[in-house]
Amino acid sequence: MNSAKSYQKKKGTGYVFTSGLGLVISLAMVAWIIIIILVKGLGFFWPGDVLQVKLQNGDSYMGELWDEHLDKETLVEETQIKIGNRDVYGRDFIWLKNNEIASRSYPENAVTFERMEYGNFYGFIKAAYLDDKIVQPGDGETLKDVVFDVHDQAMDTKEQINDLQEEATEIMAPLAEVQREMTLLQLAGAEETATGKQQFDELQKKADELDKEISPQIEKINAQLTTLVLRDRASYLEVETADGTTKHIELSSIVRFFYPNEMGAVSKSIHYAGKLWEFVADNPRESNTEGGVFPAIFGTVLMVLLMSIAVVPFGVLAAIYLNEYAKQGAIIRFIRLSVNNLAGVPSIVFGVFGLGFFVYAVGGSIDQLFFSSKLPEPTFGTGGILWASLTLALLTLPVVVVATEEGILAVPRANKEGALALGSTKWQMIRKIVLPNAMPGILTGLILAISRGAGEVAPLMITGVVKLAPTLALDGSFPFLHLDRKFMHLGFHIYDVGFQSPNVEAAKPMVYSTALLLIIIVVLLNLFAIYIRNNLRKKYKTSTF
Numbered sequence: 202m203n204s205a206k207s208y209q210k211k212k213g214t215g216y217v218f219t220s221g222l223g224l225v226i227s228l229a230m231v232a233w234i235i236i237i238i239l240v241k242g243l244g245f246f247w248p249g250d251v252l253q254v255k256l257q258n259g260d261s262y263m264g265e266l267w268d269e270h271l272d273k274e275t276l277v278e279e280t281q282i283k284i285g286n287r288d289v290y291g292r293d294f295i296w297l298k299n300n301e302i303a304s305r306s307y308p309e310n311a312v313t314f315e316r317m318e319y320g321n322f323y324g325f326i327k328a329a330y331l332d333d334k335i336v337q338p339g340d341g342e343t344l345k346d347v348v349f350d351v352h353d354q355a356m357d358t359k360e361q362i363n364d365l366q367e368e369a370t371e372i373m374a375p376l377a378e379v380q381r382e383m384t385l386l387q388l389a390g391a392e393e394t395a396t397g398k399q400q401f402d403e404l405q406k407k408a409d410e411l412d413k414e415i416s417p418q419i420e421k422i423n424a425q426l427t428t429l430v431l432r433d434r435a436s437y438l439e440v441e442t443a444d445g446t447t448k449h450i451e452l453s454s455i456v457r458f459f460y461p462n463e464m465g466a467v468s469k470s471i472h473y474a475g476k477l478w479e480f481v482a483d484n485p486r487e488s489n490t491e492g493g494v495f496p497a498i499f500g501t502v503l504m505v506l507l508m509s510i511a512v513v514p515f516g517v518l519a520a521i522y523l524n525e526y527a528k529q530g531a532i533i534r535f536i537r538l539s540v541n542n543l544a545g546v547p548s549i550v551f552g553v554f555g556l557g558f559f560v561y562a563v564g565g566s567i568d569q570l571f572f573s574s575k576l577p578e579p580t581f582g583t584g585g586i587l588w589a590s591l592t593l594a595l596l597t598l599p600v601v602v603v604a605t606e607e608g609i610l611a612v613p614r615a616n617k618e619g620a621l622a623l624g625s626t627k628w629q630m631i632r633k634i635v636l637p638n639a640m641p642g643i644l645t646g647l648i649l650a651i652s653r654g655a656g657e658v659a660p661l662m663i664t665g666v667v668k669l670a671p672t673l674a675l676d677g678s679f680p681f682l683h684l685d686r687k688f689m690h691l692g693f694h695i696y697d698v699g700f701q702s703p704n705v706e707a708a709k710p711m712v713y714s715t716a717l718l719l720i721i722i723v724v725l726l727n728l729f730a731i732y733i734r735n736n737l738r739k740k741y742k743t744s745t746f
Contacts, residue, residue, distance in 0.1 A: 242717035245710035246476035248461045251311035257303045263323045263443035285321035293707045307462045315456040324440040333435040355436045355452030376411040490708040500688035507590035516601030524609045544599040552660030555592030584665035587684035597650035608642015644734040655723045658692040666693045691719040
């Protein structure tokens with residue numbers, strides 16, 4: 202007897218050890234992934250020193266030290282340098298064998314230029330030109346001071362150009378709308394009928410009047426633009442690469458420049474904070490491999506909020522009906538089985554359904570009824586954030602239904618019967634007893650839905666997400682929330698930068714940074730829902746969650 206108990210005890214100990222080992226391995230894998238993303242992602246914004254290497258054959262390169270490893274075939278140590286200057290060399294990176302390197306140095310006057318196009322440029326500043334005139338340092342000034350000053354002036358000029366272009370667009374908007382209506386009439390063959398010809402003539406007359414009214418303003422703006430654009434093109438830096446090649450870089454094309462080899466820990470930390478803020482708050486540039494991801498952050502959060510608003514009411518109502526109103530039987534069991542099976546359907550299938558039903562059927566019908574004047578250009582009959590959110594709501598609906606059902610089933614039966622015995626109607630009992638006590642379970646379903654929906658990419662690719670959205674779905678123009686607009690998403694941004702970028706090697710750090718940001722956003726959304734759920738648990742202590 203004792204030997205049998207001892208055997209059972211040892212056998213149980215083995216199970217406990219195996220379970221604990223599995224948990225440790227799982228946590229270690231998650232921790233390792235998080236550490237990799239943290240190191241690769243956060244390190245991307247730190248300003249690296251500029252290394253200049255001279256080879257034994259006389260060639261010279263300059264850039265950031267990127268990687269070092271041992272070539273397994275030749276058994277020679279190799280160094281990878283991010284040389285930038287893509288418009289000069291045609292590539293961003295170069296591998297050099299260490300036994301071919303004659304010398305290494307970190308020149309104090311080496312400059313890193315972050316540009317709007319062609320990535321970083323590494324070189325030395327030789328001269329600064331403003332309006333085609335060379336700018337010389339004054340008393341107590343250095344060339345560095347001059348360069349920073351002329352760059353500020355060039356950025357002011359660029360801002361004036363952008364303001365004038367926006368002003369011209371606003372002035373031209375009424376005329377563009379009339380011309381659009383005329384084009385639609387021509388496409389519809391309206392000129393062949395008397396009524397259509399009359400409408401076209403009226404529009405033509407209106408267009409002529411508008412053109413006459415705005416022409417003086419546009420001519421004035423164009424004259425100002427011409428002067429500013431010529432000034433912008435004539436303001437540049439003369440720079441020299443490590444091998445002595447001279448190049449002119451327009452000042453307005455430079456986002457920022459700095460001398461990394463002269464920077465200390467404090468100045469680098471300030472630069473790092475600025476880059477981090479740019480990543481969170483600015484728009485992307487350079488095919489999404491540089492700049493910020495604010496439109497993607499905004500699109501992700503707004504889509505999750507719209508999805509949550511759509512999925513929770515329908516999921517809760519479905520669970521209430523299945524548990525409180527429906528007669529339990531084979532049909533209800535079949536419905537529950539179908540709901541559970543929906544959770545295992547590939548997400549791309551939901552995307553195809555969303556495209557066919559929401560975009561083409563529902564959106565096309567809305568266009569026919571309310572936006573017929575804009576056809577054949579679709580308004581809601583194309584992908585948009587509304588259809589993407591509803592598609593993800595369908596995708597996550599089974600999770601909310603199942604979690605809500607479990608929450609409802611956990612409400613003590615005595616509480617429900619007591620409410621009915623006191624004269625409450627069934628709906629009053631559900632509203633006052635069932636729903637408050639089941640709310641933690643409902644929020645659990647919402648948390649799982651957010652975790653699932655925020656990271657999905659496949660359904661979004663065919664229901665509204667795009668590589669670059671010029672305008673946000675929420676802005677200051679009526680009706681403020683534009684549900685028909687396409688949007689950016691962090692998950693799709695990761696896919697686009699990591700697999701569709703023309704320069705994948707240079708885009709890798711951006712992939713890690715965006716992945717880290719997506720994880721942080723999902724965690725914050727979940728923490729907010731968990732906080733609410735925990736407060737509800739404390740309020741309704743009769744719940745067993």
